[in-house]
Amino acid sequence: MDQLEVRVQPPDQAARELAAEIAGLIRARAEEGLAFVLGLATGRTPLGLYAELARLHREEGLSFEHVVAVNLDEYEGVEPDDPRSFRAWTRAHLLDAVGVPVERALIPPPDLAVAAEVAWCRAFEERLRALGGIDLQVLGLGRNGHIGFNEPGSARESRTRRVRLAPETRQDAVDTWDGLDGVPTHAITQGIATILEARRLRALAFGLAKRDIVRRTLEEPVGPRIPATFLREHPDARLCVDEPALGRG
Numbered sequence: 001m002d003q004l005e006v007r008v009q010p011p012d013q014a015a016r017e018l019a020a021e022i023a024g025l026i027r028a029r030a031e032e033g034l035a036f037v038l039g040l041a042t043g044r045t046p047l048g049l050y051a052e053l054a055r056l057h058r059e060e061g062l063s064f065e066h067v068v069a070v071n072l073d074e075y076e077g078v079e080p081d082d083p084r085s086f087r088a089w090t091r092a093h094l095l096d097a098v099g100v101p102v103e104r105a106l107i108p109p110p111d112l113a114v115a116a117e118v119a120w121c122r123a124f125e126e127r128l129r130a131l132g133g134i135d136l137q138v139l140g141l142g143r144n145g146h147i148g149f150n151e152p153g154s155a156r157e158s159r160t161r162r163v164r165l166a167p168e169t170r171q172d173a174v175d176t177w178d179g180l181d182g183v184p185t186h187a188i189t190q191g192i193a194t195i196l197e198a199r200r201l202r203a204l205a206f207g208l209a210k211r212d213i214v215r216r217t218l219e220e221p222v223g224p225r226i227p228a229t230f231l232r233e234h235p236d237a238r239l240c241v242d243e244p245a246l247g248r249g
């Protein structure tokens with residue numbers, strides 16, 4: 001319990017350090033001829049990290065040939081090419097820049113029928129097991145404490161599944177979807193148990209808007225009310241925050 005390492009640093013430094021850690025792990029695996037399974041979050045927070053990974057690829061020859069990219073979540077009911085899908089977002093902000101074909105990434109298709117989603121979720125968990133699990137999972141924090149789209153109330157034992165998005169999560173997405181009516185109501189997300197099985201968890205939270213949820217993540221009892229508190233149960237988890245997110249500065 002409470003093994004979470006908290007690192008206070010400006011966002012650009014966090015991006016550089018985490019990218020360097022990921023690069024080291026990718027290279028170590030590649031030397032053994034093994035794949036590295038990298039878990040990706042979407043959203044504003046990891047943009048600096050992905051830009052730095054793309055720079056390492058471009059300027060320092062970091063190869064992603066042995067990287068399998070796995071996403072945390074995806075909206076439901078979106079056209080596969082819709083730029084607002086997490087699939088398109090991940091291509092635009094990382095995969096295309098580092099030469100990982102989207103076919104080599106494990107991302108829920110955004111246009112599946114509900115019944116097919118259930119089968120996809122089961123197959124996804126099996127695929128992860130076959131890959132040997134996620135080596136490092138990047139996470140952001142929702143302002144209600146969600147990780148992935150595990151909204152408040154999500155059980156410690158939850159697995160990859162279809163979920164209903166919380167009102168505040170949909171509200172936070174209105175700009176992207178041209179108003180609340182356009183925001184998808186459901187999504188597929190890795191479960192809490194799925195996320196906690198990753199060997200390393202690296203969560204990022206920057207800016208004043210994350211101050212309240214960072215404090216609650218660190219101080220409130222571990223449990224489904226604030227899913228991000230489950231990070232404190234993981235043996236190799238780190239939360240990188242800047243001074244404003246920590247309530248300083």
Ligand code: F6R
Nearest residue numbers: 041042043044045140141142148
């Ligand atoms: C995105 C995801 C979410 C975000 C969280 C923070 O794939 O799973 O949990 O990480 O909502 O979003 P930003 O970074 O936009 O504040």
